Amino acid sequence: DTGVSQNPRHKITKRGQNVTFRCDPISEHNRLYWYRQTLGQGPEFLTYFQNEAQLEKSRLLSDRFSAERPKGSFSTLEIQRTEQGDSAMYLCASSSVDGQPQHFGDGTRLSIL
Amino acid sequence: GQNIDQPTEMTATEGAIVQINCTYQTSGFNGLFWYQQHAGEAPTFLSYNVLDGLEEKGRFSSFLSRSKGYSYLLLKELQMKDSASYLCAVKSSLSNSGYALNFGKGTSLLVTP
Numbered sequence: 001d002t003g004v005s006q007n008p009r010h011k012i013t014k015r016g017q018n019v020t021f022r023c024d025p026i027s028e029h030n031r032l033y034w035y036r037q038t039l040g041q042g043p044e045f046l047t048y049f050q051n052e053a054q055l056e057k058s059r060l061l062s063d064r065f066s067a068e069r070p071k072g073s074f075s076t077l078e079i080q081r082t083e084q085g086d087s088a089m090y091l092c093a094s095s096s097v098d099g100q101p102q103h104f105g106d107g108t109r110l111s112i113l
Numbered sequence: 114g115q116n117i118d119q120p121t122e123m124t125a126t127e128g129a130i131v132q133i134n135c136t137y138q139t140s141g142f143n144g145l146f147w148y149q150q151h152a153g154e155a156p157t158f159l160s161y162n163v164l165d166g167l168e169e170k171g172r173f174s175s176f177l178s179r180s181k182g183y184s185y186l187l188l189k190e191l192q193m194k195d196s197a198s199y200l201c202a203v204k205s206s207l208s209n210s211g212y213a214l215n216f217g218k219g220t221s222l223l224v225t226p
Contacts, residue, residue: 045213104157106154
């Protein structure tokens with residue numbers, strides 16, 4: 001069990017640029033979740049995949065956000081035309097079956113200049 | 114919707130016992146998780162309660178009362194390394210299987226010598 005891996009760990013970009021983050025879940029986990037966390041807050045749910053199917057999206061996920069999990073393994077989260085308010089820690093988590101705890105990666109910290 | 118409340122900050126002494134409370138209001142309760150998060154790191158799973166009562170795991174115990182919408186995390190024999198944020202998260206079913214975790218803002222625990 002190598003854990004959930006996310007990269008990059010840090011991303012600094014100018015407002016208006018596009019950014020993409022990657023998440024590699026625990027290999028035998030078919031469920032993958034993206035969350036966003038800002039300072040002093042708990043993580044907020046963004047979207048959920050079961051295998052390659054994106055089954056749920058939060059209302060927090062605007063049209064500028066898109067997530068994929070093309071082969072049911074790793075996932076990417078892209079933010080287009082970044083805004084100041086997108087600055088946050090983006091966390092990925094995975095789990096095996098319902099009821100089992102979600103295991104989180106260390107996150108990608110996004111800073112918008 | 115979900116409303117999850119926990120104290121913002123707590124301080125306790127090394128070797129002591131501390132109880133971190135969490136109250137929630139939710140539709141469709143499916144269980145409650147506690148996670149520990151050190152600054153700049155991933156949340157790590159501590160405990161899961163789905164039925165009323167106490168779950169004990171080493172120095173950590175978690176209690177749930179579904180009728181009262183209340184949980185607590187009990188940490189015994191506090192160590193300096195227990196200084197961290199403790200996140201209460203309520204599990205809610207998603208419309209298309211799987212589940213999202215709805216987190217409180219976290220309780221920042223400081224353990225002093």
